[in-house]
Amino acid sequence: MQADPTETRLRDLMLASLDGDAAAYRTLLAELGRHLRPYFIRRLTPAFASHAEDLVQETLLAIHTRRMTYDRARPFTAWLHAVAHHKFVDHVRRQSIRLTVPLEDDAPIFAHDDSADALARRDLDAVLDTVPSRTRDLIRRTRVDGASVAEAAAVHGMSETAAKVSIHRGLKSLAARFAGGRND
Amino acid sequence: MTDELIARLSADLRPVRRTAMARLLLGATILTTIVAALAMNMWLGMRPDMDAAMGTMSFWTKFSYTLSVALLGAVATLALARPDGRIRWPWWLALGLLAVLVILGFIQLSRAEPEMMMPLVMGGTAQVCPWRIIVLGLPVLLGAVLALRRLAPRSPTLAGFAAGIMAGGAGAWVYSFACAETGMMFLALWYTLGIVAVGVLGALLGRFLLRW
Numbered sequence: 001m002q003a004d005p006t007e008t009r010l011r012d013l014m015l016a017s018l019d020g021d022a023a024a025y026r027t028l029l030a031e032l033g034r035h036l037r038p039y040f041i042r043r044l045t046p047a048f049a050s051h052a053e054d055l056v057q058e059t060l061l062a063i064h065t066r067r068m069t070y071d072r073a074r075p076f077t078a079w080l081h082a083v084a085h086h087k088f089v090d091h092v093r094r095q096s097i098r099l100t101v102p103l104e105d106d107a108p109i110f111a112h113d114d115s116a117d118a119l120a121r122r123d124l125d126a127v128l129d130t131v132p133s134r135t136r137d138l139i140r141r142t143r144v145d146g147a148s149v150a151e152a153a154a155v156h157g158m159s160e161t162a163a164k165v166s167i168h169r170g171l172k173s174l175a176a177r178f179a180g181g182r183n184d
Numbered sequence: 185m186t187d188e189l190i191a192r193l194s195a196d197l198r199p200v201r202r203t204a205m206a207r208l209l210l211g212a213t214i215l216t217t218i219v220a221a222l223a224m225n226m227w228l229g230m231r232p233d234m235d236a237a238m239g240t241m242s243f244w245t246k247f248s249y250t251l252s253v254a255l256l257g258a259v260a261t262l263a264l265a266r267p268d269g270r271i272r273w274p275w276w277l278a279l280g281l282l283a284v285l286v287i288l289g290f291i292q293l294s295r296a297e298p299e300m301m302m303p304l305v306m307g308g309t310a311q312v313c314p315w316r317i318i319v320l321g322l323p324v325l326l327g328a329v330l331a332l333r334r335l336a337p338r339s340p341t342l343a344g345f346a347a348g349i350m351a352g353g354a355g356a357w358v359y360s361f362a363c364a365e366t367g368m369m370f371l372a373l374w375y376t377l378g379i380v381a382v383g384v385l386g387a388l389l390g391r392f393l394l395r396w
Contacts (some may be wrong), residue, residue, distance in 0.1 A: 020199035029190040057189050062396065064193045066336040068204040069266045082267035082338060090395070 004077075011076040018067065029060055036060075036084060038146035043088055046148035051091065059087045127178060135170035138163055143171075206262060209331045213258065216327030217354045220320045221361075228316070228362040242366040249285060249371060250357035253278055253379055257350025261328065264343040265335040278349070282376060289369030304367035310374050313363065317378025318385070321348075321355025325382055329389050337394055344390015345383050352382030 010031070016024035033056055040052040062083050070079045124144070128136045134156055141152040153163035201207070237243040256274040263271035289304075296304055307313070328347040337343030356375050365371070 017197065018200045020197060022194045022197045025197050026190060026194040029193060030187075033186050033190065053186065057186055060186070060189060060193065062336065064196070066267070066334070066396070068200045068208070068334075069336045071266065072202060074268070079266070079268050083336065086267055086336070086338065086396075 007075055007077050010080070014067075014070065014076045015072060018070070018072070029063070032063065032080065033060060039084060040088065041146035041148075046150060048095070049148045051095070055087055055091055058091070059084050062087060127174060130177060131170045131173060135166050138167050139170050142167060205265065205335060208334065209262060209265065209328065210258065212327040212331040213324060213350065213354065216324040216351075217358065219323045219327075220355055220358045223323070224320055224358050224362055228359075230361050231364045233364065234361070237364070240366070242368070242371075243360070245285070245288070245368065246360040246363070246365075246371055246375070247357065249281060250353050250360050250375065250379075252281055252353075254350055254353030254357055257346055257348075257353050257383075260346035261332070261343065261350050264339065264346050265332055265337050267336045267338050269338050269343075274346075282372060285368060285372040289367070289372050292368045305369045305373065307365040307367055307370045307374075309363065309365060310370065313359075313365070313370075313374040314378035314381060316362075317352060317356045317359050317375065318381050319355070320358050321351040321353075321378070321382040322385075324354045325351035325386050325389070327351075329386070329393055332390070332394050333396075336396055337390070340394035340396075341387050341391045344394055345387035347390065348383035348386020349379060351386060352379030355379075355382060 010028065013024045013028035013031075017028055036056045036059055037052055040055040041049050044051055063080070066083070070076065128139065131139070138152050138156065141147040141155065142149055149163050149167070150160050152167075153160045156163070158166075231237060256278045260271055260274040263269045293301055293304060325348055328351055329344065332343055332347060335343075356379050359378075360375075
């Protein structure tokens with residue numbers, strides 16, 4: 001956990017921020033905003049993707065007003081994840097939004113950071129190379145980068161339904177090939 | 185929008201001390217415990233036989249049981265006030281203390297004359313004891329909840345319960361200076377009832393007031 005470069009860098013920024021370093025704080029908040037946006041988008045159905053920006057702001061505000069609850073001896077990303085998760089659950093309850101992933105899912109915010117997990121990313125590239133290029137791009141946009149189906153469909157000038165079918169078929173063939181025939 | 189927010193927040197940045205959270209929570213608790221002590225002194229007054237009581241085991245058992253529960257509650261509250269806070273051992277330790285107290289209570293009862301049994305369990309104040317503990321715990325609970333509103337409890341209900349156990353323990357500790365009961369079983373039953381009642385009140389308050 002401590003060896004993770006993202007954790008180390010963000011924690012250093014946070015510690016400097018707690019000591020009153022405004023420049024470090026601004027860098028930290030900007031970077032957290034960039035991580036949090038796809039994190040929330042992935043958790044919202046496309047219809048509610050527009051709520052992601054509100055959630056990012058609510059989370060940044062909570063980080064600010066409740067920063068004294070961060071224990072300097074513990075990992076910063078764990079604290080950040082707990083704040084973001086709390087804000088997400090709270091938002092979902094208030095808005096009664098349908099979810100794309102269950103609330104219990106504790107997928108970390110940094111799993112989809114560019115710097116993290118280069119190996120997994122290479123595996124993903126290899127796996128995705130086995131489906132047609134347009135399907136590959138649709139899957140990448142909607143399932144990895146956090147775009148909505150509508151947005152991804154618009155890029156390829158196709159209808160949302162067609163994009164959905166294409167994504168579904170692509171995932172199905174991937175599942176057949178790589179999940180030992182398990183299909184879901 | 186978000187950039188504006190970031191600019192506004194970083195302009196508003198003030199340094200935070202390492203011990204800021206503990207200071208806030210314990211400061212509020214100690215201050216309100218003093219309020220409870222003053223209230224106890226005006227309302228009930230110290231027990232008249234205080235000097236003699238200082239030499240008895242029953243006084244020090246009451247004193248240390250209630251103070252320990254208050255401290256365990258404080259430890260739990262401090263942990264549970266964080267968004268990633270989880271803690272179990274203070275609850276087990278508090279239950280362990282209660283178990284020891286019940287065992288002491290049975291030992292005391294087994295050695296007592298048959299006609300002394302009821303007085304050791306019910307005392308003369310079983311009807312009022314839990315209520316007085318609730319009243320004396322209330323200011324401490326309010327202080328702790330106000331402090332917790334500035335923090336970020338993972339579970340508002342659980343953090344409220346922990347604050348309630350801390351406040352109930354503090355209220356009971358203050359009350360132990362006014363209460364002349366000597367039964368261990370009395371302590372195990374009626375003091376615990378009062379403390380747990382404040383805990384439940386804290387959980388209810390927490391559920392509604394500690395959302396963030």
